[in-house]
Amino acid sequence: MRALNPVVVIGSGVWLELACAWIAAPLRRFGMRVVAVVLPSDPAESRSTQFGPALTALCEHLACTPLSLIQQAQGHVSLGCHYEFAARQGFIPYGFYGLQAEASEFEQVVLRCLRESPALANTISIDALSVAAQAALQQKFAIAPNTRPDLQQALAFGGQMDSVALAACLHQHNLAAGVTYHACASLVCVRNTHGIAETIKTDNGYEQPVHFLIDCRRSSDVSSHATAATPALQQPFALRLWADSRPEPLSPYSSAIQLSGSWVVKHRLADREHWQCLLQPPATVALVLAELQQKTGIADWQQVRFPVPKGMDNPWQGNVLRCGEAAAVLDQPLYDGVSALSFMLPLWLALLPGQAMRPAAASLFNTQWQLFQQEVHMYLQCHTEPLATAQGQLFARAGRLLPAETDAILPAQWFGLLVGLGLRPALPSMLLATRSTTELFSAVHQIQHSIARLVSGMPSYTDFLALTRNAV
Amino acid sequence: MLKQRIVILGGGTAGWMAAAALSRFLPSQQYSICLVESEQIGTVGVGEATIPHIRHFNQWVGIEEAEFMQATGATYKLAIRFQGWGTANSDYYHPFGVSGDMLNDLPFHQVWWWLQQQHQPTYPFDHYSFAVQLAQQKRFRFPSTDIADVASSFNYAYQLDAGKYAMLLRQHATAQGVSRIEGKVQQVLQQPNGDISELVLEQGMRLKGDFFIDCSGFSALLIGQTLQTPFENWQQWLPCDxxxxxxxxxxxxxxxxxxxxxxxxxxxxxxxxxxxxxxxxxxxxxxxxxxxxxxxxxxxxxxxxxxxxxxxxxxFTTGRRQQSWRHNCVAIGLAAGFLEPLESTSLHLIQLALEKLLLYFPVHTAGQSIVSTSERDAFNDQMATEYQRVRDFLILHYKVNTRSEPFWQYCAHMSLPDSLQQRLALFQESGQLVAYRQGLFQPASWLAVLLGQGARPNETDFRLQAAASAPYSAWLQQYYQHLKMQAGQSPSHRQALDNSSRSSNAPPVHSLYGYREASAAGGRVCVR
Structure with a gap:
């Protein structure tokens, strides 16, 4: 057996630890080492992190439960996000609508009811047709047993966590998985004549040969000496505004409020609520601050200025994966960069490079990343101008979603968002054309009642937490 | 209330599948469906062999399996047996099922290839498929829905008489209110905006319509001759004509x-x-x-x-119309495109087009059929992807060969579409294949053909470097014996046909490969 050099992960904070967490245990099983080179923390890193249902897969790697990770990371579970749009409110769950994941045309049944009888439609709330939304809005929570995979999907959850605490927690897991750490202020990457990264050299004299390099920095150029962001003068800057407030009653979801030209998102953490808002140039900060105060009641907002990420369409080149720079462009309050990393790293692992040069794997990876990125961009754009997107246009016409090429956005998220924005399709479903509206209303009401009954039997989130703490 | 008039041109399998599906779902108070066909023209009768999705279609349009088996003279189909593909003496099966299981989170084919590299005794790759074991022994049983059972690792389709199938569909469609007109189209009239307005038949009859479905076969009378939709020729990759x-x-x-x-x-x-x-x-x-x-x-x-x-x-010319849906006309079947019947996909592509058409069916308001670009683009894009991915899979059969005849040499050296080139390069590099989100043939099918035709990756999975071969070797041997024994205990195909009036209770799954493959929980084994 040939001995391979380690996979070297560079970066800082939660992104570095998350990258190691995805890959360390699986690689160790096959005798491969992971070395983390830790650079000074990045001021652009968000102070809270929102994970979608990919958290469950991560926890399988870590051999822990999502709940224990969330608790150690000073967070709360999240069944989705409560939105305050400009003119309406709605909940966007991770779990599916209705009572069966594969229920044929359920969403179309709902849309037809909403469309055909506005009077009766008042008796139907889209949130009441999602187990997750109902549970979240009633501050209830439960984890479905393994014997009920349908309920597990309906109640799919992620977590909202303190970034520093999450990084610390992942760090412990990574140490246990054999990751070795070296801290430094700066580093250079030595490449051979073919551009292949061969060695990492740090300012404090550490040298590490590289099999593969995973670069988690938001802004990086591994061929240069620079480490901290020192952007060129012309580069536009973004502004992250953040504030903390005292915790409200425990709720298993995050919240998003629409502002005039942006969004503010609230993550519920164990000891506080963390608010953040991202401003892209040329937003006027004073106006946003005034609107933030009006919408949230918080006057004191901290500011972090950082270069607008340029994005990266081909993050895997040679034996380097620049996942940080790729993820940074999607790291917005409405979509967390950890979701992008949680797409890239398992995919990289699935294409596990036994040899340093894997052009076909890199090409496929980059294609998949571009699809992922497109789907997230379209989702974000839909928040403000849905009819400018192919997804919004198709939904407004036929109430259907474009086929997804990745799991970047789950179908329930698309449906919740588009219906939440007030879109109603012009065309009815022909697959339901022979069914009477009365029959469909009756079916929807039955499902609504079943969901209400199911949720009424769930414990409150507070009781759930108390029970699980006692159990521990 | 004015009814929306749907006119289906052509009475082959595509036409009657369309008639049966639309009449099943469109309310007769709002829609009238008329099918025009000419006995003078005859039909091509494509698709005697099918893939498992047809079971779903039959259920969809209300045809019971027992009735279907009797009416169409059908037999059960578990696989396609390929002889002489890749090399002159090759003989392998592409089953409706998977070979082996995931072993210690490693794909089965990686373990199989690695054991061969270790000079451990192995059977051909397809022999680890339950469907293949049944096929080799000319046996048949219905799949199991219990994912712990090896019989959950396959699916089945039918081999049928396409003419009789069209007749069966015709009976169902006409019973559901579809009217049939015998006649040959002499002229197609269009509105100023390009929409088709009516068909003028040879006997002088004029047939007005709001929405037209072109099932006229290769002649593509509406989508091609009338609407002048360009044809994308794929003959450079699929040279049979x-x-x-x-x-x-x-x-x-x-x-x-x-x-x-x-x-x-x-x-x-x-x-x-x-x-x-x-x-x-x-x-x-x-x-x-x-x-x-x-x-x-x-x-x-x-x-x-x-x-x-x-x-x-x-x-024929292999290829497809650049758009299957133009104006108020959707082409289905041969009018939309032709791919040779190598993988029995003809009826499936018709079925798929009908399913998608119903998803995006246009409205009829104030006597006008209004089609917007959104649903038309969605339909066209999705059908284009499906055709392109089936095309790539068919090209694969020709490309991977070491035969010496000029035709096969041409195929071995022809350039490939980028989409296929990328997949083959990845397989060659590391033996990996990535599943499609849209598209019929998943890695199990690609592996059956690639490995069956002698393609091998450049390197074995590096994760196996530290592994001991004996436990894996033993697992493979045991699994093979188990499959063989289970298959041997199943009824013969002949017996199964004699009993085909007692059809399967298992609901159809939308996977070529059966319940285990369709279930996230299925097919993971720990080998120590």
């Missing part, structure tokens, strides 16, 4: 698989039905003269029982 078909007598002991056997410039099929056997030849006229092809087919069929029937000849 002729087919011959002739029936022979039924087998006493029919095989539950379709046979595809290569020849110097193409391939021949053999499809056993209950009442006859379908035979045919697909070849490239640039490499084989028509009379030589005919002679070859007759000779081959004579060896297995010539019924003295006439030979039906067909000329």
């Amino acid at each position: 002729r087919a011959l078909a002739m029936p022979s007598a039924a087998d006493v002991d029919p095989a539950p698989y379709t046979l595809s056997k290569t020849m110097a410039a193409g391939w021949r099929w053999r499809i056993p039905l209950q009442h006859r056997t379908g035979n045919g030849l697909v070849y490239a006229s640039a490499f084989l003269a028509d009379d030589a092809a005919e002679q070859h087919l007759v000779q081959e069929v004579n060896e297995t029982g010539f019924a003295g029937a006439s030979i039906k000849a067909l000329r």
Whole structure:
């Protein structure tokens, strides 16, 4: 057996630890080492992190439960996000609508009811047709047993966590998985004549040969000496505004409020609520601050200025994966960069490079990343101008979603968002054309009642937490 | 209230599948459906062999399996057996099922290839498939829905008489209110905006419509001749352009698989039905003269029982219309595109187009059918992807070969579409294949063909470097014996056909490979 050099992960904070967490245990099983080179923390890193249902897969790697990770990371579970749009409110769950994941045309049944009888439609709330939304809005929570995979999907959850605490927690897991750490202020990457990264050299004299390099920095150029962001003068800057407030009653979801030209998102953490808002140039900060105060009641907002990420369409080149720079462009309050990393790293692992040069794997990876990125961009754009997107246009016409090429956005998220924005399709479903509206209303009401009954039997989130703490 | 008038042009399998599906879902108070066909024209009768999705279609349009088996003279189909593909003496199956299981989170084929590299005894890759074991022993049973059972690792389809199937669909469609008009179209009239408004038949009858479905076959009378939709020619990758078909007598002991056997410039099929056997030849006229092809087919069929029937000849160009839906007209079946029947996809592509058409069916408001670009683009984009991915899979069969004949040499050296080039490069590099989100043939199918035709990745999975081969080797041996024994205990295909009035209770799944593959929980084994 040939001995391979380690996979070297560079970066800082939660992104570095998350990258190691995805890959360390699986690689160790096959005798491969992971070395983390830790650079000074990045001021652009968000102070809270929102994970979608990919958290469950991560926890399988870590051999822990999502709940224990969330608790150690000073967070709360999240069944989705409560939105305050400009003119309406709605909940966007991770779990599916209705009572069966594969229920044929359920969403179309709902849309037809909403469309055909506005009077009766008042008796139907889209949130009441999602187990997750109902549970979240009633501050209830439960984890479905393994014997009920349908309920597990309906109640799919992620977590909202303190970034520093999450990084610390992942760090412990990574140490246990054999990751070795070296801290430094700066580093250079030595490449051979073919551009292949061969060695990492740090300012404090550490040298590490590289099999593969995973670069988690938001802004990086591994061929240069620079480490901290020192952007060129012309580069536009973004502004992250953040504030903390005292915790409200425990709720298993995050919240998003629409502002005039942006969004503010609230993550519920164990000891506080963390608010953040991202401003892209040329937003006027004073106006946003005034609107933030009006919408949230918080006057004191901290500011972090950082270069607008340029994005990266081909993050895997040679034996380097620049996942940080790729993820940074999607790291917005409405979509967390950890979701992008949680797409890239398992995919990289699935294409596990036994040899340093894997052009076909890199090409496929980059294609998949571009699809992922497109789907997230379209989702974000839909928040403000849905009819400018192919997804919004198709939904407004036929109430259907474009086929997804990745799991970047789950179908329930698309449906919740588009219906939440007030879109109603012009065309009815022909697959339901022979069914009477009365029959469909009756079916929807039955499902609504079943969901209400199911949720009424769930414990409150507070009781759930108390029970699980006692159990521990 | 004015009814929306839907006119289906063409009464082959595509036309009657469309009629049966639309009449099943569109309320008769709002829609009238009329199918125009001419007995003078006849039909191509594509698709005697099918894939498992047809079970879903039959359920969708309300056809019971027992009724279907009897009416269409169908047999069960578990696989396609490929002889001479890749190398002159190759003989492998592409089953509706998977080979092996995930072993310690490693794909089965990686372990299998690694054991071969370790000089450990292994059987051919397809022998680790339950469907193949059944097919080899000419046995059949219905799949299990219990993912712990190896019988959950396959699915099944049918081999059927396409003409009889069209008749069955016609009975269902007409019973559901579809009217049939016998006639040949003389003229197609359009509105100023380009929409088709009416068909003028030879006998002078004028047939107005709001929405037209072009099932006119290769002539593509509406989508091609009238609407001038460009045709995308794929012949540089799929050079066969002729087919011959002739029936022979039924087998006493029919095989539950379709046979595809290569020849110097193409391939021949053999499809056993209950009442006859379908035979045919697909070849490239640039490499084989028509009379030589005919002679070859007759000779081959004579060896297995010539019924003295006439030979039906067909000329085609592989490819598809750039848009299947233009204006108020959707092309379905051969009018939309043609891919040779190598993987029995013809009826599936018709089914898929109908499913998608119903998803995006246009409204009819104030006497006007209004189609917007959104649903039309969605339909066209999705159908384009489906056709392109089936195309790539078909090209694969031709590309991966080491045969010496000029036709096969051409195929071995032809350039490939980028989408296929990328997939093949990844397999060559590391033996990996990535599943499609949209698209019929998933890695299990690609592996069956690649490994069956002798393609091997450049390196074995590096994660196996530290592994000991003995436990894996033992697992494979045990698994093979288990499959063989289980298959041996199943009824013969003949018995299963005799009992086909008692159909399966298992609901159809939208996977070529059965319940285990469709379940996230299935197919993971720990080997120590």
